[in-house]
Amino acid sequence: KILILDFGSQYTQLIARRVRELNVYCEIHPFNKYPGLDETVKGVILSGSPFSVRDKNAPVPDLSKIKGKLPLLGVCYGAQYLAQNYGGLVEASDSREYGRANMKYIDHESELFREIEVDSQVWMSHGDTIMKLPEDFRIIGSTSDVEVAAYQIEEETTFGIQFHPEVYHTTQGLQILNNFVVDVCGCRRDWTPASFVEETVEGLKKQLGDDKVVLGLSGGVDSSVAAMLLHKAIGTQLTCIFVDNGLLRKHEYENVLDSYKHMGLNVIGVDAKDLFLGELNGVSDPEKKRKIIGRVFIEVFDSEAKKIPGVKWLAQGTIYPDVIESVSVNGPSATIKSHHNVGGLPEKMHLKVVEPLKLLFKDEVRRVGHEMKISPTILGRHPFPGPGLAIRILGEITPEKVALLQEVDHIFIEGLRKHDLYDQVWQAGAMLLPVQSVGVMGDERTYESVVSLRAVTSTDGMTADWVHLPYEFLGKISSEIINRVRGVNRVVYDISSKPPATIEWE
Ligand code: XMP
CATH class of the missing domain: 3.40.50.880 (Class I glutamine amidotransferase (GATase) domain)
Incomplete structure (x- = not known):
């Protein structure tokens, strides 16, 4: 090396x-x-x-x-x-x-x-x-x-x-x-996805022996690839938990659960929609929303994991950029980046942590996933925030607002796919604004919600630019949303970069 x-x-x-x-x-x-x-x-x-x-x-x-x-x-x-x-x-x-x-x-x-x-x-x-x-x-x-x-x-x-x-x-x-x-230096060029999979699977077998492992799947690339590596190494000793927090995209829970089962993973799906939405009732502060969702997730995950007798390990999809110790620019002292984890899960659960991806950059995670024949739909998915639609509904969250935003988001994302734009965009989604505006439909005055569409390019989410989506496409999506989603009479497109804006609105 x-x-x-x-x-x-x-x-x-x-x-x-x-x-x-x-x-x-x-x-x-x-x-x-x-x-x-x-x-x-x-x-x-x-x-x-x-x-x-x-x-x-x-x-x-x-x-x-x-x-x-x-x-x-x-x-x-x-x-x-x-x-x-x-x-x-x-x-x-x-x-x-x-x-x-x-x-x-x-x-x-x-x-x-x-x-x-x-x-x-x-x-x-x-x-x-x-x-x-x-x-x-x-x-x-x-x-x-x-x-x-x-x-x-x-x-x-x-x-x-x-x-x-x-x-x-x-x-x-x-x-x-x-x-x-x-x-x-005389290095051999043999660090390939195939050799990584082989060595990692061998390593995991030795490290884990007959122990049982639990892993939280999110539908994203990292947790899916981590799960597949563990699955190859220890098969049924791995149990995956996939939680429906009621804030996922339309049909996301069913679709993702289905594709995980096709991959041969042993997945427990947990429907906790009512619990999450109940706890979020009346909350509009973004940071409070995040904290509640993090806490409820840990509670749900913990109680499911307790049902697995003798589980010893918690697997996480931590990747290399999360663990590199960075040199501070303000002085030659080394500071350590906080390690990314599922909101304090390991501390709470008294489990040992196994992180099969911690040597890989994001693009390498995809290549390794490809090597293991994980479907391109999972490997190419846009990032989606843990708190989901909760941080895209500005203000209080209600089941009706979630359902409305799911429809809007679905039209937008499917539209991107249909027009071959999905892969040119790093992340996309819709925000439901806490404003009503006047419109006219037929002969009637309407007074309904505004949604903002957001599509960005980025490499790591730290900086981002808005995507110049074709006007025709935006026009088509706007009419489709207003015609099909009851409660929305106005669509706007977000043309802010990060910085100074952020990708999510909350
Ligand atoms: P911002 O809005 O900070 O987002 O520009 C940068 C990236 O991070 C995602 N994001 C989150 N992901 N929990 C997550 O797991 C969160 O609380 C959270 N907030 C933002 C966001 O979707 C984007 O990809």
Whole structure:
């Protein structure tokens, strides 16, 4: 495997995803807190950083067990750190070093640049520049603005590159990473979905033995893939629980339950609609809604799980971005992201936790699901929030409002599917606004509800942009909603990005 030492760059995870695209396993660790280097570690990559190496509190790694002993690639900050620390000079640059640049010199003797073309486009993003290299450092690549765009240390497999090989705009970036991890480090490209499934299933068998495991299914990608892996490993020792909280999409409960049963999973469906809606009665504060739904979910899940005699483990669909320890930008101290879980379930249930996906990025979860032949309808589903339609009904929730919004949402989502737009959208849904407006239908005045449609593109939900859905499509959906859903006389389309808005309205 490859270790990636993180100095807090926004691109660190991208380096990891690129290396994994090459079917080579890698892990991200904070620069000041990485695990011991056993023989499985074939090489190390140093990430970029929001810091300048000239800052007083710039992060300083301990590379004594790495440099000169293992292949080492410094990217941006990593490259500058090596150059400065071993006797070179790094200064604030006065020429343009952001964005597109083209290589004008490449040393093809260096393994790092095998098959990289002179003139190849690279992506720069740095305020400092390496003015002078230490004596045994040799330039292996330059652009017209940056002489030291890449270097290698003589007699070592230590490299530094000033540009970012991990970003899409560095057109031969993947080739450079391939040259490093395969040619220089000697990694085999055998980290594939198939090998992951095989190794994980073996590992789970050993870890779980004859123990029983319970897992909460949500209909989403992560819990479905986690369930399938466990199912392959321990078969009927796994019990899945799927709760209908009354806030799911139209027919969602029946459809998803059905597809899970087709996958061979042992699923208990729990109809808790009345319980959830009862507890939510009269509540309009968004945070209170979330808390109530979280609490009731735990109660329902816990009471179902208690019916499984001798259950020892709780399985969760936690994925890699939830567990990476991130380096804080406000200082070189490491802070830990709060681990994602089903609202405090493990603490409450005194069960051991098993997380079969915690090494995977989201796109890898999908590839693993595909490998296990999970249906594309489950793997390609839009994300849907745990509190469901509760946070899309602004104000108090009633069964009538839920039913109304389910109809609206159904027309919208099915419309997206019918017009081949579903897969171009990251998430979509409808909000029921707490306003009535005047309309006219036939000769009658109406005074009814407004719904807002929302469709966004995103990669992780942290930032998002509204989708430019075709006007014709929006027009068609709007008429269909107003004609078919009693109680709605006006449809609007949300054209806000996140930030400053959020995806959900509550
Ligand atoms: P926002 O509205 O914060 O949403 O832009 C970002 C993503 O998170 C989802 N979301 C939630 N998911 N429980 C969840 O499981 C929640 O309380 C919750 N709130 C928002 C939202 O659907 C979007 O994908």
